[in-house]
Amino acid sequence: xxxxxxxxxxxxxxxxxxxxxxxxxxxxxxxxxxxxxxxxxxxxxxxxxxxxxxxxxxxxxxxxxxxxxxxxxxxxxxxxxxxxxxxxxxxxxxxxxxxxxxxxxxxx
Numbered sequence: 001x002x003x004x005x006x007x008x009x010x011x012x013x014x015x016x017x018x019x020x021x022x023x024x025x026x027x028x029x030x031x032x033x034x035x036x037x038x039x040x041x042x043x044x045x046x047x048x049x050x051x052x053x054x055x056x057x058x059x060x061x062x063x064x065x066x067x068x069x070x071x072x073x074x075x076x077x078x079x080x081x082x083x084x085x086x087x088x089x090x091x092x093x094x095x096x097x098x099x100x101x102x103x104x105x106x107x108x
Contacts, residue, residue, distance in 0.1 A: 003103040007056070010102040014063075015049030017098070018042045021091050025084065034084025037077045041070050041088060045095065056104050067095040 005013070021042030025035040044066050051059065070092035078085025 003101060005098070005102045007059075007102065007104070007106060008052075010098060011049045011052060013049075013098055014095070015046050017091060017094055018044070018046030018049055021045060021087070024087055028083060028087070030084045030087075031081040034077050034081035034087075037073045038084055038087055038091075041066070041073060041091065044069075045091070056106060060099065060102075060104055063095060063099045067092045067099070070095065 019042065022039050023042075025038040030038065048054075048059065048062055048066065054062070070088045074085045074088035074092065077088065
């Protein structure tokens, strides 16, 4: 697999995904539990997208941890709101795909 995304492009896409995850529950009219879970996950993703000075290995680890937490949150929240569970699962899949397509090196 070719890893084509640079770290700045990765950060920009991560920020976009986070902001989308913050706004989507309001647009979709999700229940309070789904709204809270999606907004919290979106805030984490947006924060990761803005963390330019974070070491590369820490960023890669944080990306994977947030994606796994979103998958766990999707399972938990889907008992009360299946749309929110699907949204979190889709965002986690996007985050994992983004990590897989990123070239995890900094140019000096």
